[in-house]
Amino acid sequence: MASVVSDKRGTYVDLEGHTVRKYDFLQLSKIPRLEFDDPNVESIIANEEPVLLVNSNIISSALKWDLDYLKKNLGAGSFSVYSSKTCKFMYYDEKRAKQWPYFIPPTQRIHMKFEEFCSRVRNLKASDSRVYLQQMLDDSVGKNIVKDFLEFKWQWLTEMQRKMNWGSLTSNLLLIGLPGNITPVHYDEQQNFFGQLTGFKRVILFHPDQFKCLYPFPLYHPCDRQSQRFPKLKELKGYEVIVGPGDVLYIPMYWWHHVESTMNSGITTSVNFWFKAGPTPSQITHPLTAQQKVAVMRNIERMLGEALGDPHEVGPLLNCMVNGRYTENNDENDYGADVLS
Amino acid sequence: MASVVSDKRGTYVDLEGHTVRKYDFLQLSKIPRLEFDDPNVESIIANEEPVLLVNSNIISSALKWDLDYLKKNLGAGSFSVYSSKTCKFMYYDEKRAKQWPYFIPPTQRIHMKFEEFCSRVRNLKASDSRVYLQQMLDDSVGKNIVKDFLEFKWQWLTEMQRKMNWGSLTSNLLLIGLPGNITPVHYDEQQNFFGQLTGFKRVILFHPDQFKCLYPFPLYHPCDRQSQRFPKLKELKGYEVIVGPGDVLYIPMYWWHHVESTMNSGITTSVNFWFKAGPTPSQITHPLTAQQKVAVMRNIERMLGEALGDPHEVGPLLNCMVNGRYTENNDENDYGADVLS
Numbered sequence: 001m002a003s004v005v006s007d008k009r010g011t012y013v014d015l016e017g018h019t020v021r022k023y024d025f026l027q028l029s030k031i032p033r034l035e036f037d038d039p040n041v042e043s044i045i046a047n048e049e050p051v052l053l054v055n056s057n058i059i060s061s062a063l064k065w066d067l068d069y070l071k072k073n074l075g076a077g078s079f080s081v082y083s084s085k086t087c088k089f090m091y092y093d094e095k096r097a098k099q100w101p102y103f104i105p106p107t108q109r110i111h112m113k114f115e116e117f118c119s120r121v122r123n124l125k126a127s128d129s130r131v132y133l134q135q136m137l138d139d140s141v142g143k144n145i146v147k148d149f150l151e152f153k154w155q156w157l158t159e160m161q162r163k164m165n166w167g168s169l170t171s172n173l174l175l176i177g178l179p180g181n182i183t184p185v186h187y188d189e190q191q192n193f194f195g196q197l198t199g200f201k202r203v204i205l206f207h208p209d210q211f212k213c214l215y216p217f218p219l220y221h222p223c224d225r226q227s228q229r230f231p232k233l234k235e236l237k238g239y240e241v242i243v244g245p246g247d248v249l250y251i252p253m254y255w256w257h258h259v260e261s262t263m264n265s266g267i268t269t270s271v272n273f274w275f276k277a278g279p280t281p282s283q284i285t286h287p288l289t290a291q292q293k294v295a296v297m298r299n300i301e302r303m304l305g306e307a308l309g310d311p312h313e314v315g316p317l318l319n320c321m322v323n324g325r326y327t328e329n330n331d332e333n334d335y336g337a338d339v340l341s
Numbered sequence: 342m343a344s345v346v347s348d349k350r351g352t353y354v355d356l357e358g359h360t361v362r363k364y365d366f367l368q369l370s371k372i373p374r375l376e377f378d379d380p381n382v383e384s385i386i387a388n389e390e391p392v393l394l395v396n397s398n399i400i401s402s403a404l405k406w407d408l409d410y411l412k413k414n415l416g417a418g419s420f421s422v423y424s425s426k427t428c429k430f431m432y433y434d435e436k437r438a439k440q441w442p443y444f445i446p447p448t449q450r451i452h453m454k455f456e457e458f459c460s461r462v463r464n465l466k467a468s469d470s471r472v473y474l475q476q477m478l479d480d481s482v483g484k485n486i487v488k489d490f491l492e493f494k495w496q497w498l499t500e501m502q503r504k505m506n507w508g509s510l511t512s513n514l515l516l517i518g519l520p521g522n523i524t525p526v527h528y529d530e531q532q533n534f535f536g537q538l539t540g541f542k543r544v545i546l547f548h549p550d551q552f553k554c555l556y557p558f559p560l561y562h563p564c565d566r567q568s569q570r571f572p573k574l575k576e577l578k579g580y581e582v583i584v585g586p587g588d589v590l591y592i593p594m595y596w597w598h599h600v601e602s603t604m605n606s607g608i609t610t611s612v613n614f615w616f617k618a619g620p621t622p623s624q625i626t627h628p629l630t631a632q633q634k635v636a637v638m639r640n641i642e643r644m645l646g647e648a649l650g651d652p653h654e655v656g657p658l659l660n661c662m663v664n665g666r667y668t669e670n671n672d673e674n675d676y677g678a679d680v681l682s
Binding site for chain 1: 525641650656
C-alpha cells in the first residue's frame with residue numbers, strides 16, 4: 001500500500017499495515033526479524049548489530065499491561081510524565097538545562113499519579129499538549145507488577161549479558177505513549193533490549209558511523225546524544241523495523257534510534273532493559289570501530305570541559321584547533337597567504 | 342627614514358638604520374630593551390613576556406666569533422647546513438617528512454666541514470641556493486670555543502633558571518646566516534635566551550593568544566609549530582625588536598617568533614640557550630592562560646594520534662567532532678533541518 005494521509009502534525013504513510021510518519025529521502029533497509037532461539041542471534045548481538053527477536057516470551061508476562069491493568073496494579077506512586085506541544089519528545093538533561101544559557105526545554109516534565117495520567121490520556125483534545133509517561137520501574141510498584149516483572153525470562157537475559165560480557169542491568173524504563181508520539185533520533189551509552197508490550201512502534205536506526213551526518217549537540221549541552229539538525233539527510237543510510245506486542249529489539253550501544261508510536265495501534269507500552277557496556281578490550285586493534293571513535297570523541301569533549309573549567313569554552317578551543325588547520329578548504333580571505341612564511 | 346628598496350626577493354624598509362623586510366598590515370609594538378640588571382627584568386621573565394637584555398656580558402666572550410675566528414677554532418667536525426632556494430628556511434621534522442605523503446621539504450639539510458661552509462658563503466652568487474648553518478654546540482668543538490663557552494655568564498643563566506623554576510638546559514644552537522635569511526614564524530616548546538653575536542637580526546614576536554590567527558600545521562605534520570598561512574594577517578598584533586652583538590632576547594615558550602637577518606649587517610651569528618619548561622603548577626586556576634591552552638591542544642592532538650593509531654586520522658575525527666556541532670554558522674545545505682528531530 002502507498003496510501004498517504006496528512007494532518008496538522010505531518011504526513012503519514014502505510015508501512016506493512018501500520019500508519020507511520022513519512023520521511024522523504026531516507027534510505028532505510030530492514031532489520032532482521034529472528035526467532036529468539038535462532039542460532040544467528042548470538043553472533044549478530046556479539047557484532048553489535050540490531051536484531052528483532054520474535055516469539056521469545058521474554059516479556060510475555062507483561063503483555064497484559066494495558067492502561068486498565070496498570071491502573072489497578074501499578075501502585076499509588078508518582079510517575080514521571082513528559083508533556084510536549086508537538087508530537088516530539090526530545091530528551092534533555094534537566095541539571096544541564098539550568099546551566100545552559102538560552103536553552104528552552106523542548107518538553108516539560110511533570111509528576112502525577114497513574115490515575116491522573118490515564119485520565120489525561122482518555123480526555124486528551126487535539127489542542128492539548130501531548131503526554132508521554134517515562135518512568136523507571138522500582139520497588140514502589142504493586143505486587144502483581146512485581147510478579148509479572150519476576151516472570152520476565154531473566155535466565156535468557158542474564159545468559160546473554162554473560163555471553164556478551166556486558167556490565168550490570170542498570171534500569172528498566174516503562175514507556176507509555178500516544179499514537180504519533182516520537183522520541184527523536186539519539187544514541188545511548190548502554191546496551192538495550194527494547195521490549196514492546198502493547199501497540200506498535202516504528203524504530204529507525206543508524207549505525208554509529210553515521211555520526212558525521214547527524215551532528216549531535218555538544219557533550220555538555222542538555223541535549224547531548226541527540227541530533228541538532230539534518231543537512232545530510234540524503235546521505236544517511238539506516239534501517240527500520242516495526243515492533244509489536246511481545247517483540248524484543250536489540251538496540252546496540254551508540255546506535256542512533258528514532259522511535260515513533262504508530263498512528264493506528266492505540267496506546268503504546270514498552271519496557272526496556274539497559275545494560276552497562278562491557279569492559280574495554282585489553283587489546284585495541286586499529287583502525288578503531290565507529291563505536292570506539294564515538295567514545296574517543298566523547299572523552300575528548302569531557303576532558304576539555306574539565307581542563308578548561310567551563311563547558312562553554314570547549315567549542316571555541318575546538319574551533320581554534322581545527323579551523324584553517326585541519327580543514328582542507330579554508331574559505332577565509334587568504335590575501336595574507338605566504339606573507340610571513 | 343622611510344626609504345624603501347626592492348630586489349627580486351622582496352621589498353625592504355629601513356628600521357632604526359637596519360634594512361629589513363617590509364610587511365604591510367602587521368601591527369607591531371616594541372619589545373622593551375632593558376639593562377640586564379634592571380629590577381624589572383625578573384618580573385617580566387616570570388610573566389613569560391619577551392624582553393631584550395642589553396649590556397649583559399652574558400655572551401661577550403663569543404662576540405669575536407666571526408667566520409675567521411670560527412674557521413680557526415670551531416674544529417674539524419661536520420656541520421649541519423640548510424640550503425634553500427628562497428630566503429626562507431622553514432624548519433621541518435625529517436623523520437615525519439618521510440612519513441607524510443606529498444610533503445616537499447622546503448629546505449635541504451647537508452653536512453659539511455666548517456671550511457666548506459665558509460667557502461660557500463664567500464663565493465655565493467645571487468642565483469645559488471642560500472645557506473644557513475644551524476648546529477648544536479657539542480664537545481667536538483675546538484678548545485678556544487670551549488673556553489669562550491665556559492666564559493658565558495653561567496652564574497646569571499643558572500640563577501635565572503632557578504628563580505623561574507625552569508628545567509634543565511637542553512642545548513645551545515649556533516646559527517650562522519646570510520643577510521636576508523629568514524626563519525619563518527613558529528613557536529618552540531622551550532624557554533629561550535637568544536644571544537646575538539655578530540650582525541643584526543630583526544625578530545617579530547606574537548603572544549600565544551595569537552594562535553587562532555596563525556593556523557599552525559597539525560602536530561604530526563613535519564612543519565608542526567609553524568604557520569600554514571596568514572589569512573588573518575590584519576588582525577595579528579605583535580612585537581618587534583632589533584637584536585645586535587651582545588644583546589640577549591628572552592623568547593618565552595609558546596611565543597611565536599619570526600627571525601630575519603638584516604640586509605646591511607653582513608653575516609649574522611647567534612647562539613641560543615634552550616631550557617625545558619618548569620613543572621606544571623600543582624594548582625591550576627581558570628580560565629587557563631593562552632600558553633596552557635596551546636599545551637592542551639597539543640595534548641589532544643597527540644592523544645588522538647595515539648588512540649587512532651594513525652596521525653592522518655586525527656584531522657577527519659576532529660572535523661567530525663566539530664563540523665555542524667560546535668560551529669556557530671553552519672553553511673551546509675540545511676534542507677533536512679528538523680525533519681527527523
